[in-house]
Amino acid sequence: MWSRLVSLGLRAPVGGRQGFTSKVDPQGSGRITAQVIEHLERLALVDFGSREAVARLEKAVAFADRLRAVDTDGVEPMESVLEDRCLYLRSDNVVEGNCADELLQNSHRVVEEYFVAPPGNISLPKLDEQEPFPHS
Amino acid sequence: MLGRTLREVSAALKQGQITPTELCQKCLSLIKKTKFLNAYITVSEEVALKQAEESEKRYKNGQSLGDLDGIPVAVKDNFSTSGIETTCASNMLKGYIPPYNATVVQKLLDQGALLMGKTNLDEFAMGSGSTDGVFGPVKNPWSYSKQYREKRKQNLHSKNEDSDWLITGGSSGGSAAAVSAFTCYAALGSDTGGSTRNPAAHCGLVGFKPSYGLVSRHGLIPLVNSMDVPGILTRCVDDAAIVLGALAGPDPKDSTTVHDPINKPFMLPSLADVSKLCIGIPKEYLVPELSSEVRSLWSKAADLFESEGAKVLEVSLPHTSYSIVCYHVLCTSEVASNMARFDGLQYGHRCDIDVSTEAMYAATRREGFNDVVRGRILSGNFFLLKENYENYFVKAQKVRRLIANDFVNAFNSGVDVLLTPTTLSEAVPYLEFIKEDNRTRSAQDDIFTQAVNMAGLPAVSIPVALSNQGLPIGLQFIGRAFCDQQLLTVAKWFEKQVQFPVIQLQELMDDCSAVLENEKLASVSLKQ
Numbered sequence: 121m122w123s124r125l126v127s128l129g130l131r132a133p134v135g136g137r138q139g140f141t142s143k144v145d146p147q148g149s150g151r152i153t154a155q156v157i158e159h160l161e162r163l164a165l166v167d168f169g170s171r172e173a174v175a176r177l178e179k180a181v182a183f184a185d186r187l188r189a190v191d192t193d194g195v196e197p198m199e200s201v202l203e204d205r206c207l208y209l210r211s212d213n214v215v216e217g218n219c220a221d222e223l224l225q226n227s228h229r230v231v232e233e234y235f236v237a238p239p240g241n242i243s244l245p246k247l248d249e250q251e252p253f254p255h256s
Numbered sequence: 257m258l259g260r261t262l263r264e265v266s267a268a269l270k271q272g273q274i275t276p277t278e279l280c281q282k283c284l285s286l287i288k289k290t291k292f293l294n295a296y297i298t299v300s301e302e303v304a305l306k307q308a309e310e311s312e313k314r315y316k317n318g319q320s321l322g323d324l325d326g327i328p329v330a331v332k333d334n335f336s337t338s339g340i341e342t343t344c345a346s347n348m349l350k351g352y353i354p355p356y357n358a359t360v361v362q363k364l365l366d367q368g369a370l371l372m373g374k375t376n377l378d379e380f381a382m383g384s385g386s387t388d389g390v391f392g393p394v395k396n397p398w399s400y401s402k403q404y405r406e407k408r409k410q411n412l413h414s415k416n417e418d419s420d421w422l423i424t425g426g427s428s429g430g431s432a433a434a435v436s437a438f439t440c441y442a443a444l445g446s447d448t449g450g451s452t453r454n455p456a457a458h459c460g461l462v463g464f465k466p467s468y469g470l471v472s473r474h475g476l477i478p479l480v481n482s483m484d485v486p487g488i489l490t491r492c493v494d495d496a497a498i499v500l501g502a503l504a505g506p507d508p509k510d511s512t513t514v515h516d517p518i519n520k521p522f523m524l525p526s527l528a529d530v531s532k533l534c535i536g537i538p539k540e541y542l543v544p545e546l547s548s549e550v551r552s553l554w555s556k557a558a559d560l561f562e563s564e565g566a567k568v569l570e571v572s573l574p575h576t577s578y579s580i581v582c583y584h585v586l587c588t589s590e591v592a593s594n595m596a597r598f599d600g601l602q603y604g605h606r607c608d609i610d611v612s613t614e615a616m617y618a619a620t621r622r623e624g625f626n627d628v629v630r631g632r633i634l635s636g637n638f639f640l641l642k643e644n645y646e647n648y649f650v651k652a653q654k655v656r657r658l659i660a661n662d663f664v665n666a667f668n669s670g671v672d673v674l675l676t677p678t679t680l681s682e683a684v685p686y687l688e689f690i691k692e693d694n695r696t697r698s699a700q701d702d703i704f705t706q707a708v709n710m711a712g713l714p715a716v717s718i719p720v721a722l723s724n725q726g727l728p729i730g731l732q733f734i735g736r737a738f739c740d741q742q743l744l745t746v747a748k749w750f751e752k753q754v755q756f757p758v759i760q761l762q763e764l765m766d767d768c769s770a771v772l773e774n775e776k777l778a779s780v781s782l783k784q
Contacts, residue, residue: 156638159641160634160637160638160641161618161634163637163641164592164633164634164637165599165614165617165618165621166618166621166622166625166630166633166634167618167622167630168630168634169622169627169630173627173630173631173634176631176693176695177631177634177635177638179695180584180588180631180635180638180695181635181638183581183584183699184581184584184585184639184648184652186578186581187578187581187582187585187648187651187652187655188647188651189578190575190578190651190654190655190658192651192654192655192658195654195657195658196654196657197650197653197654197656197657198653198654198656198657198660199482199653200482200512201468201469201482201660201710201711201712201737202468202469202512202514202712205469205514207511208506208508208511208513208515209511210508219355222355223355223602225353225355226352226353226355226602226603226604227601227602227603227606228600228606229606235601235602237601237613237616238609238610238611238612238613238615238616239610239611239612239613240612240613242612242613242614
């Protein structure tokens with residue numbers, strides 16, 4: 121799967137970033153290698169854009185490393201402060217909707233009732249870390 | 257009139273001393289005069305005047321909707337407002353007009369409040385200075401106050417007064433500046449790591465963060481779903497309670513709101529029996545970076561409670577030093593997920609590239625987001641990588657539980673309310689603030705405020721006194737979960753004791769028809 125990725129968009133001229141990744145010092149902090157950078161940019165669909173950005177990530181990671189000092193044996197991860205409560209479920213009745221026109225108005229490219237996207241011939245399934253876009 | 261409390265103005269409206277339209281126009285003209293503060297991104301003049309007209313009709317017919325009817329308010333620009341541009345101070349959403357109102361906005365409108373406009377913020381509410389939005393930084397009204405200017409003349413001979421203006425704090429800086437400069441009576445902010453309390457402290461306001469689950473987040477463009485709450489900025493605690501009374505309550509559109517019967521109207525008792533209180537002082541919050549002035553005010557506040565008979569205990573929140581790190585990891589991770597929805601397809605900015613979906617998304621996001629947002633997305637994605645997930649994200653979730661437990665333990669030891677500083681020091685000049693990058697500043701400035709978001713507790717920043725430079729310093733009270741009313745009651749008592757001075761902005765107000773402190777109103781009868 122990754123070899124398919126490498127042949128894609130990242131090497132394509134998407135703005136002036138060509139050759140940036142090759143300039144990165146592979147020693148760096150040891151963890152933010154060129155490979156990691158490419159991988160992150162592919163996942164986030166956001167590019168670093170500059171060496172400062174990579175340096176900032178390195179600092180952020182170094183900052184986060186401080187967590188290692190905490191003893192969390194036997195501690196359960198906490199996802200929500202309301203974990204002890206039951207989630208309220210409303211009854212399964214349609215109470216609103218039929219607002220296609222309003223929703224379509226906010227998009228730049230629309231044809232009839234469709235949002236228009238560029239060709240999806242690079243049609244990979246969405247990667248784990250990215251959620252499908254929710255309807256409002 | 258503009259310097260009055262909500263309840264006083266409401267009474268004046270009922271008695272016909274002033275009409276909603278007059279009030280609205282006064283605020284609008286003041287907004288124009290204070291444009292240089294850059295507090296507002298969008299001023300919804302027509303909407304406000306129309307609402308004022310309707311409010312006037314209601315008052316004429318004796319059918320006012322309540323204390324908020326006809327009251328000018330402002331809303332931070334990351335709350336969706338139907339028909340009014342909502343940008344989150346980002347290129348990504350410039351020109352975006354939501355088709356619906358956020359629940360909290362709808363609630364305010366249902367109570368008849370007048371929406372003055374959308375206020376400025378850090379881009380997507382990421383930051384602690386309100387300096388990183390695409391519409392420019394927000395200036396702290398206290399930079400132009402008599403109190404600050406007089407002190408400066410004593411200390412500096414510089415004539416160039418405007419280059420040294422101060423930040424408001426963030427990220428709800430626009431809301432804070434709007435309320436502090438009297439352009440509205442209350443403003444909505446959002447609080448994820450202190451974004452309401454931080455600017456409140458720097459601008460001399462009451463900044464209230466409700467318990468997580470008390471107020472609906474529907475329509476608040478999310479940053480960190482497990483920590484965000486809408487926040488309230490007002491000039492006094494009573495006003496905050498009135499607004500909270502209007503906003504609190506379950507919402508079927510937000511499944512993280514709590515459905516327990518906690519929605520009684522928030523009428524604060526006017527006297528708290530202080531001798532029954534137990535105040536906790538977390539010792540780990542006494543950090544070396546804390547300015548001596550804040551430290552001394554903190555200590556005086558503790559002494560004040562003690563002198564009135566309250567018990568004042570030192571408590572320990574042992575994981576405090578890790579909480580900012582934990583917050584950093586969880587925040588960036590959730591941000592990485594929440595920002596994934598901005599791809600240019602259904603709303604927001606869209607670039608011109610049409611080569612492929614991925615290329616279009618990537619370019620749209622590069623053009624739409626600034627460095628701060630991109631940096632957090634990338635950091636978040638790093639922590640969520642398969643090889644890092646356990647060591648960073650899950651680890652941070654575990655540390656979060658430890659932090660939340662710290663608070664539970666502190667409250668279980670008999671403490672009712674914790675007292676801490678809100679910020680390390682008073683507001684700093686913008687030129688000073690930008691010397692460090694956003695992430696560093698956030699890590700420094702959020703230190704006292706973010707642990708509260710991780711535990712989901714209510715907290716409020718109360719302005720206490722002016723620093724030696726004539727700038728506001730605030731202190732923070734933290735309460736137990738869903739004991740917001742008790743927290744506000746204590747805060748109200750404290751506010752009365754400290755009598756924080758009103759900001760003196762006469763130079764701005766000179767040709768405004770209402771002069772603040774010297775105005776003698778015909779006696780307004782307030783029925784409690």
